[in-house]
Amino acid sequence: MTTVPALLSDVLAGHRLTTRDAEFLLSARRGRDIWQITAAADEMRGRRAGDNVTYVRNQNLHVTNICKNLCGFCGFGRTATDPDAYCNDRNKIQEQARLAYERKVTEICLLSGVNPEFTLDTFVDILHWIHEVIPGIHIHAFSPDEVAHAAKKGGIPTTEVVARLKEEGLGTIQGTAAEILVDSVRTVICPRKVSTADWVRIIKEAHDGGLRSTATIMYGSYETARDQAEHLGIIRKIQDETHGFTELVTLPFVHTNTPLFLKGIARPGPTGREDLLMIAVSRLFLDNFANIQVAWGKVGLKMTQLALLSGANDLAGTMFTDDVSGDAGASGSDYLDPADMERIVTDLGRTLRQRTTLYELV
Numbered sequence: 001m002t003t004v005p006a007l008l009s010d011v012l013a014g015h016r017l018t019t020r021d022a023e024f025l026l027s028a029r030r031g032r033d034i035w036q037i038t039a040a041a042d043e044m045r046g047r048r049a050g051d052n053v054t055y056v057r058n059q060n061l062h063v064t065n066i067c068k069n070l071c072g073f074c075g076f077g078r079t080a081t082d083p084d085a086y087c088n089d090r091n092k093i094q095e096q097a098r099l100a101y102e103r104k105v106t107e108i109c110l111l112s113g114v115n116p117e118f119t120l121d122t123f124v125d126i127l128h129w130i131h132e133v134i135p136g137i138h139i140h141a142f143s144p145d146e147v148a149h150a151a152k153k154g155g156i157p158t159t160e161v162v163a164r165l166k167e168e169g170l171g172t173i174q175g176t177a178a179e180i181l182v183d184s185v186r187t188v189i190c191p192r193k194v195s196t197a198d199w200v201r202i203i204k205e206a207h208d209g210g211l212r213s214t215a216t217i218m219y220g221s222y223e224t225a226r227d228q229a230e231h232l233g234i235i236r237k238i239q240d241e242t243h244g245f246t247e248l249v250t251l252p253f254v255h256t257n258t259p260l261f262l263k264g265i266a267r268p269g270p271t272g273r274e275d276l277l278m279i280a281v282s283r284l285f286l287d288n289f290a291n292i293q294v295a296w297g298k299v300g301l302k303m304t305q306l307a308l309l310s311g312a313n314d315l316a317g318t319m320f321t322d323d324v325s326g327d328a329g330a331s332g333s334d335y336l337d338p339a340d341m342e343r344i345v346t347d348l349g350r351t352l353r354q355r356t357t358l359y360e361l362v
Helices: 004-012 019-027 031-049 092-103 119-132 142-152 156-168 181-190 196-208 225-242 272-285 301-308 323-328 338-347
Strands: 052-056 058-060 107-111 140-141 212-218 244-253 314-316 351-355
Touching: 004 019, 004 031, 019 142, 019 272, 031 272, 052 107, 052 338, 058 092, 058 225, 092 119, 107 301, 119 140, 119 142, 119 156, 142 156, 156 196, 196 212, 212 225, 225 244, 225 272, 244 272, 272 301, 301 338, 338 351
Parallel strands: 052 314, 052 351, 058 107, 107 140, 212 244
Antiparallel strands: none
């Protein structure tokens, strides 16, 4: 019979966990088991990432909340006819970019619905508008779902979309729209998004084309521990092949204002136990990832500090605004001052370091 101590001993000795092992660890409920798992993950974090805790000085730039997907887990997306729908034009996008310049950010991250009217040329225009205001800024944008949409609108291959975006100034591609990479879950929580196979294919195309990306997992809605483990297995396999992921971004489901929760389909987000185990098991399972990120805007600063004791080494970014989390019901998700990061990091005897999007220390 598999035991937690035996599995942890094996993984710390260099053995690779299976997805069944990951499911077993993600399902741990006894307090002593949970603390043993987080302690092993903290040991592994020290080996792979050292004692630095990193963050990027970034700003989210909102483009539109009009979206073709209207996923059940999202409180942000709108139809074009909704009274609170918006689509920012060149002036408004450049106004946000100028604000980012004043804040001395090194990365702009686009937050946007997948507007059904957008084309590849729209995406290219947005890149140009931002670079006009901040030449050389790193732009992190366009999920595989957006790439697939632009390809379909233009009647061109997704490889062509990826190549054009890179040529026109995209720095890294977003590994969002992944949610849970299990199609039986996707048909419930995000039926209009790309399939698992298409997400995997487009991410590989981006990596092969010279664009690195984040990997993401959104957990705590409708999926099971087995689904979570399968998802981690898929991104580990991609990383084996491409080495293109910069980090894993863990995204707990924020339930409050989402159709999935209001209809009784989803549970009210992950518990604290699940938050810690997602960080810890990801660290132990993803032996080809150096960086595991905690979403401070979704879990709060105290849980963020516990996550740093459970395998996480990255605090994401300053962000400044996050309407996606806010509209779903998260509070305090808009800005984290590096001084507050410093306080929780030094309290753990670790060192806070600013980084670039590609994890070069500033």
